[in-house]
Amino acid sequence: MVRTLVGAVSMPRDSERHAADGPILPGGTLGILGGGQLGSMFAMAARRMGYRVEAIADSADCPAARFSDRLHVGGYEDPAFLAAAALGLDAVTFEFENVPAAAGEALAAAVPVRPDPAVLFITQDRAREKAFLTRHGFECVPHRVVRSRSELVDACAVLGLPAVLKTAAFGYDGKGQRRLKVGDDPTSAWRELGGDAAGGPREFVLEAWVDFICECSVVVARGQDGTTAAFPPLRNAHANHILDLSSLPAELPPEVEAEASRIAIGILESLGVVGVACVEFFVTAAGRVLVNEIAPRTHNSGHLTIEACETSQFEQQVRAVCGLPLGSTRVVTPAAMANLLGDCWFDDMGNRREPDWAAALSVPGVSLHLYGKSEPRRGRKLGHLTAVGPTVAEAVTRVTLARRLACGHDA
Numbered sequence: 001m002v003r004t005l006v007g008a009v010s011m012p013r014d015s016e017r018h019a020a021d022g023p024i025l026p027g028g029t030l031g032i033l034g035g036g037q038l039g040s041m042f043a044m045a046a047r048r049m050g051y052r053v054e055a056i057a058d059s060a061d062c063p064a065a066r067f068s069d070r071l072h073v074g075g076y077e078d079p080a081f082l083a084a085a086a087l088g089l090d091a092v093t094f095e096f097e098n099v100p101a102a103a104g105e106a107l108a109a110a111v112p113v114r115p116d117p118a119v120l121f122i123t124q125d126r127a128r129e130k131a132f133l134t135r136h137g138f139e140c141v142p143h144r145v146v147r148s149r150s151e152l153v154d155a156c157a158v159l160g161l162p163a164v165l166k167t168a169a170f171g172y173d174g175k176g177q178r179r180l181k182v183g184d185d186p187t188s189a190w191r192e193l194g195g196d197a198a199g200g201p202r203e204f205v206l207e208a209w210v211d212f213i214c215e216c217s218v219v220v221a222r223g224q225d226g227t228t229a230a231f232p233p234l235r236n237a238h239a240n241h242i243l244d245l246s247s248l249p250a251e252l253p254p255e256v257e258a259e260a261s262r263i264a265i266g267i268l269e270s271l272g273v274v275g276v277a278c279v280e281f282f283v284t285a286a287g288r289v290l291v292n293e294i295a296p297r298t299h300n301s302g303h304l305t306i307e308a309c310e311t312s313q314f315e316q317q318v319r320a321v322c323g324l325p326l327g328s329t330r331v332v333t334p335a336a337m338a339n340l341l342g343d344c345w346f347d348d349m350g351n352r353r354e355p356d357w358a359a360a361l362s363v364p365g366v367s368l369h370l371y372g373k374s375e376p377r378r379g380r381k382l383g384h385l386t387a388v389g390p391t392v393a394e395a396v397t398r399v400t401l402a403r404r405l406a407c408g409h410d411a
């Protein structure tokens, strides 16, 4: 019997829980766990293809609500709510991985969940994810798992500074991370991340600082039959630990792109993913490709596939989850994407203002995506701009110009 091993726990796979009875065809109903923008873009793709979409979220005021046929609002820790939400769904996938493992299990008891909740369990925790990568021979950043101040001090001595301390669980978009420079007192970072707080995080990962020449990511879809389709690597630039710009083609040396794609596909195969996942990498000056992290879902860096590829990452997710043939990942045009953070809604004096969308859209090749989030907080992703162009350099120029025109500054 095929089982997914999660630490000492053995979990049944989708195929054991639910008889495989052919693809889920248009007209079927798909559930998406999480209410964010990845869910709304999934819903747009699925509804265009003739599916009903029901979002399962912990708040009614969420981007996915605008594009779903139905929204279930309740707690991700409430198995009864999740079991009720699953009624009538043909399959569920994720747009957000920071949910209790029990949430995935509660859904999986009622409906096929793709990828399997066991994948979520591994990838939602940096310590488990790195243990998985190491066990399967995928090279990741040198690191130590730390559970106390003294373990942190020891880890700093072993790995050296600079380094970055990250909470093992529930970290995203730079949340739960502190960079430690040479000479810093590591215990301040420990305190700032809540290491001493009652009910604070219990487990952290200290990572050596990687002096990378660039970051890239590979979005891969894997079908129930094991077929995989990888989008070409995306080149990513982060600001303050949050994705800022992505571009395609990445224009990395061909052997680096081939290696990143090979590793990403290998990871999805080892995890037994059915659906879409993204693997983020650091590329070093020596051409080494180190895994940074895995997202068991579509990814911010893949948003530009909507404009740039024959199939978008969201349509690909629909196809993979429904057991349909995967679409072509061919790049039809160079493209670049710039995130729009809440900062764009504030001027240099910190006063609220509306960005100048007309100015942004005056730039050739630019598309605007706004997620409909009500509150523009600094550092919060509220939308993105994509630009297509004859070359990737031109697409990057266009998208950064469009963002500067909209926001008045480069944010």
Ligand code: AMP
Residues within 6 Å of the ligand: 141, 164, 171, 172, 173, 174, 207, 208, 209, 210, 211, 212, 215, 238, 240, 241, 242, 280, 292, 293
């Ligand atoms: P993460 O949430 O772990 O993907 O981190 C967000 C971003 O912070 C990464 O994409 C990098 O730009 C930066 N970062 C995180 N960890 C490291 C590291 N060990 N070395 C260098 N940069 C890092």
